[in-house]
Structures are given as structure tokens and as C-alpha cells.
Amino acid sequence: MSSIITLTLPGDPLFTEVARQTTTSVASLLTGENRSASDETQFIHDFELAISEAFTNSVKYAGEHDTPPTVTLTFEIEKRRLTVSLLDANSPFSIDTPAPDIESYPENGYGLWIIRKVMDCVTYRREGNSNIISMSKTL
């Protein structure tokens, strides 16, 4: 059986830290069962990083709306696996971005690449007017 946690935040960069800290505390729930401390630290940090990227994107690409945007994070814990999904009301996008062309010293375009690199599995779907990006990793 899995456990579900949901967190809804205003779509404002001020709340990125709440998204990260909640993610850190949820990811910590999976630790402490004879894994190496460095694997556990990496697991927690990788979620912190991925969620920071995804939340920042949801806020950055929110566009203009009548009502202030919100972002909903859903955490699903199944044994040693954590899946975090972010839902926003932005325009659709593709997660299959190219690797950053690092030699040209790019200032942007790293976010989705980093998410795919640090997670085991990343999926995207469109539901009604919402984007849902799901990121999962097993400890």
C-alpha cells in the first residue's frame, strides 16, 4: 500500500523553499533502513534538486491569468520508491529537451535535463488544462 501526500503552493518563487523542505522531509521518510548514509543523502538531495527545477519552471512559465497561479505537488511513497508529481495550469510543453550545449556557455535550458539525469523515471502528461510532470526514484 502506498501513502499519498499533497501540497498546494502559490505559484511564486518565494514558496520554492517550502516545496524543497517538504520534499526533503518526505524523502527522509524512506531512509534509515540499512542504506549507506551517502546513498540516502544523495537520494534526498536529488529530489530536492529535481523539485526545485520543476517548481521553478511551473512558476516561471505560468503566463498571465486572472487568478493567481498555484502549483500542486503530490508525493507517493511505495516501499523504497518515491514519486513526486507537479501539476500546474501552464501551456503544454515537452520534457524531451536536448542536452545543454555546454561549450556555448548557455545561461538557460538545464532544468528538464537535470531532472531527467537525477531521477530514475520522468513522465509528462496533459490532463484537461493541466501539465503533470512525475518524477520517481528508488532508494
Added chain:
Amino acid sequence: MSSIITLTLPGDPLFTEVARQTTTSVASLLTGENRSASDETQFIHDFELAISEAFTNSVKYAGEHDTPPTVTLTFEIEKRRLTVSLLDANSPFSIDTPAPDIESYPENGYGLWIIRKVMDCVTYRREGNSNIISMSKTL
């Protein structure tokens, strides 16, 4: 204008730490504007304590149900004031508990007393089949 954050957790003591850490990160959003560091620390800690008490009660008094219980926390930030409300589906109760009779070394009965002591304002209401306890404090 106020900002609203909601967090829904399984009604299980394992998730108390997530409730506390999210509370800590939300309360931290109100700090950093020329308050003394010790006032800020106390403000954050008092919320951490109050939410730990309220969440523990929601879990402890959940009773038997067909579906696993959940607890929903709502955070409302208005300038220097934070209000945290907890919603559960338990039986109704009263928040006007007496002061603990400390000389008799009681093992229980401290929770609501502590919440009232460390918060500026605590209210209770019954909505449908839900209890909502709201706790607020100004930094």
C-alpha cells in the same frame, strides 16, 4: 492579500515530522524583516510545537474508519501573521481544557493547553463531519 498553502497527510504518526518541517519552512517565510533572531526562532518553534500537538491529536483520536484517515493543514500568511488550521474527521471535542494539574504528575492532557499557551489565538469549529482547529500568531 494573503497567501494560502495546503498540505494533506495520512493520519499516521510517521508523518508528524513532515507536518512539523513544512510548518517550520512556512513560518520561516515571515522572518528576516528586522525582527530579533530570538523572536524569530521562538515564533518558528512555537508553531512547530503547536502543530506537533494538533497533528498528534488528530492521529491519536481518529478512531476506526473504513478509509485510512487524513489530516489537512492549511497555512494562511498575512503580513506578519500566520494562521495554521488542521482539519480531521474525528468526533467533536472542546479546546477549553483545564490547566494540567502538574503536582499529580499527569502523563496526558497537556496538548491543547500548550497550543493555547504558545499561540496568540486558537479557535475551534465543526464543519459537517470535520473538526477544524485554527492557531494563529503574529511575529
Added chain:
Amino acid sequence: MIITETSANGIVIVALEGRLDALSAPKLRGSPPVADPKTAVVLDLEKVDFMDSSGLGAIVGAAREKGDPACGIVLSCMNNKVRRTFETTNAQRLFHIFDDTSAAVDFAATRQIART
């Protein structure tokens, strides 16, 4: 929460580390030196990051069951967070509280000799 037991001058020192809440309070309550009514204990609270009323209740309840509650559990190294939980309930009145563990041990040892 991590519970470490050592002893000095015939007194058991129980040092706590981490969070003392509804999840960990039963572990403290059930630890042999705390649960045994005849053992005088110094409880070192320095490394308690967080303590709520479930933790407080475990300490107060265990003290009640000791022969001499106020000397059965002696407290040391309370940090500000822990102090807040004690003070909002007036529970600090029930205990002898020391800033360092060795002073707490000396006190507990003297009391124990007086009783025997």
C-alpha cells in the same frame, strides 16, 4: 530518537538525541532504567532537537512511578526548545534541573546515599 545509557558514581545517565514526540516517547518510557521504579536516573536532554507533550508526559509519568519522583529523574542540559515545553506546563517545578550532567550526577548520588 537515540537513547544512550552510561553510568557515573553509581547513577545511570540516559542521554537522548533527536525528537522526543508521540513516535519516540514509548521507547523512552520503556527503557529499563527509566521504567524501573527503583533506579535513579539523570536524563541528559542536550541533544533533544524537539520535544512535545508526548515526550513531556513520558518523563513526568516515569518520574511519578519512581520512589521519590523529584529525585528519581534529575534533568540536565535542557536547551531552549525543551525548556519551552516544560515551562508552558509548569513541569519544571517537578524536577531538579542542572546545566551540566556531572552536577546532576553529584546531586543524584548524594540523594541516593541519603536515602540508604
Added chain:
Amino acid sequence: MIITETSANGIVIVALEGRLDALSAPKLRGSPPVADPKTAVVLDLEKVDFMDSSGLGAIVGAAREKGDPACGIVLSCMNNKVRRTFETTNAQRLFHIFDDTSAAVDFAATRQIART
């Protein structure tokens, strides 16, 4: 994020403390020694608790605008969390990276002399 500027051997050392993300990256990007294309900077990352791609982009973008990107910003004291962000994007290849700030300063000073 707190940005502290000092200097040694004619090299500006910019030390960062806290979180380097979308909220704080513009502050780093706009700090005079980082923004000025002619100033060689040692960026001390030891106290960065967290860095995501917005922070990385600010550092990489600022380097691009320096006369000699690889020597315009020299990095020191990267912790594991920061290293992870650099390595997932291969951005560590763009920089000279030192374990301590004084070695980074020596390197930057030598390069600056070589250029003048």
C-alpha cells in the same frame, strides 16, 4: 543568499552563503565583480547549501561574458551538493576548480599577470 566580497593578490573573491536558486541568482549575476566583464573573480562556493540550474546558469552566463571565460571565474570549495549540479550538466568542464580558495587566487593572479 549572502554575497561577501574580499580581495587577495589583486583578485576579487566572491563568497556565497545560502541558497543559489531562481530567487537569488539575479543578485549574484548583478553583483559588480561578477557582472563586470573585465574583473577576474574567485567564486567561493563552500557555504552554498543548495544550488539549482538557475544558480548554475548565472555562473556560466557570467563566465561567458568575461574576456577569458575559463579564467574569468575560478571556482573554489565546491561541496557535494553543488558538485552534483555542475556534473549532471558537464559544466565542471568549463571551469578551473580548486579545493581551497588560496590556490584558486594564486591561479587567477598568475593568469591575470600572463594576460597583461
